[in-house]
Amino acid sequence: MSNECKVDGGRRRLIVATAAVGGVGAIVALVPFISSMLPSERAKAAGAPVEVDIASLEPGQMMTVEWRGKPVWIVNRTPNMLETLPKLDDAVADPKSEKPMQPAYCKNEGRSIKPEILVAVGICTHLGCSPSAKFKKGSEDGMDSSWLGGFLCPCHGSTFDFAGRVFKNKPAPDNLEVPPHMYLSEKRILIGEDKKGA
Numbered sequence: 801m802s803n804e805c806k807v808d809g810g811r812r813r814l815i816v817a818t819a820a821v822g823g824v825g826a827i828v829a830l831v832p833f834i835s836s837m838l839p840s841e842r843a844k845a846a847g848a849p850v851e852v853d854i855a856s857l858e859p860g861q862m863m864t865v866e867w868r869g870k871p872v873w874i875v876n877r878t879p880n881m882l883e884t885l886p887k888l889d890d891a892v893a894d895p896k897s898e899k900p901m902q903p904a905y906c907k908n909e910g911r912s913i914k915p916e917i918l919v920a921v922g923i924c925t926h927l928g929c930s931p932s933a934k935f936k937k938g939s940e941d942g943m944d945s946s947w948l949g950g951f952l953c954p955c956h957g958s959t960f961d962f963a964g965r966v967f968k969n970k971p972a973p974d975n976l977e978v979p980p981h982m983y984l985s986e987k988r989i990l991i992g993e994d995k996k997g998a
Contacts, residue, residue, distance in 0.1 A: 849992035851984065854917070862933055864922060867991045871922040871930055872979060874989065881935075881962045882916065884948040885909055892965040894975055901925075902978035903994060911963040911978050919981050919991065920964040922951075926972040929955035951976070 850867045854874055857863055862875045875881075886909065889895040897907050905913060912918050922930050931951040951960040956971040964976030980994040 847992075849990050852989045852991060853987060854989060855987040859916070860935065865991065867921075867979060872991055873918070873920050873922045873933075875918040875920075875933075875962070877910070877916050877918055877962055881949065882910065884950075885961060885963055888948065888961050888965070888967075891967055892961060892975075893968045893970075894965060897963075897965070897975060899974055901975045903980050905994070906978045909963070911965070911975070913981070913983065917989075918963065919978060919989065921977040921979055923977070924953040924955065924958055924972050925966065925974040925976065926953065926956055926958050926970075929953050931958070931960060931976075 847868055850865055850872075852863075852865050852874060854863070854876070857874065857876045859876050859878045860881070862873055864871050864873055866872070894901075897911055902911050910916075910918065911920070924931050931953040934947070934952045935949045947959075948961070950962050951964070953959070953972065958970040958972035959967045960972075960976055961967070964978065966972045966975050979991055981989055981991045982994045984990050
């Protein structure tokens with residue numbers, strides 16, 4: 801009788817050990833499956849707001865960062881660049897930025913929160929090419945003598961001023977997009993989010 805009890809106890813331990821190993825194996829097998837349903841770090845980063853330090857961005861310089869897989873330009877405009885904007889109201893298609901290509905707080909002459917800093921998505925609204933910065937005036941930069949500077953799309957010749965406003969009679973139908981953004985401090989910008997949580 802005591803022999804039988806010893807055998808039964810051994811069987812019980814074997815059954816418990818087998819069940820535990822089987823349970824651990826099932827959990828290990830499920831981890832990759834569950835992980836595949838969660839967004840990757842890259843996917844999270846693609847849609848997440850991007851924090852940018854602009855402390856080293858000098859007047860007349862531009863930097864590019866990526867947000868949601870798009871190039872976003874940050875331009876520190878000089879006083880001369882800003883002076884060109886009112887002169888071009890008759891030449892651009894949407895001088896008062898009536899079309900919703902920017903948040904309401906950027907619906908102003910410079911299409912910006914701070915006059916000197918432009919934040920714009922660097923994608924032409926025609927076919928999605930990326931325009932080039934052409935900051936020099938006139939023929940110095942290969943442009944005609946009336947050119948005051950801005951951005952040129954090499955694909956079909958759309959031109960934009962220093963506020964990202966498209967010139968009339970160009971293939972691009974709209975101004976460059978201004979993404980939601982906010983200042984975290986004097987020299988730090990958060991792109992992709994604003995005070996309203998857009």
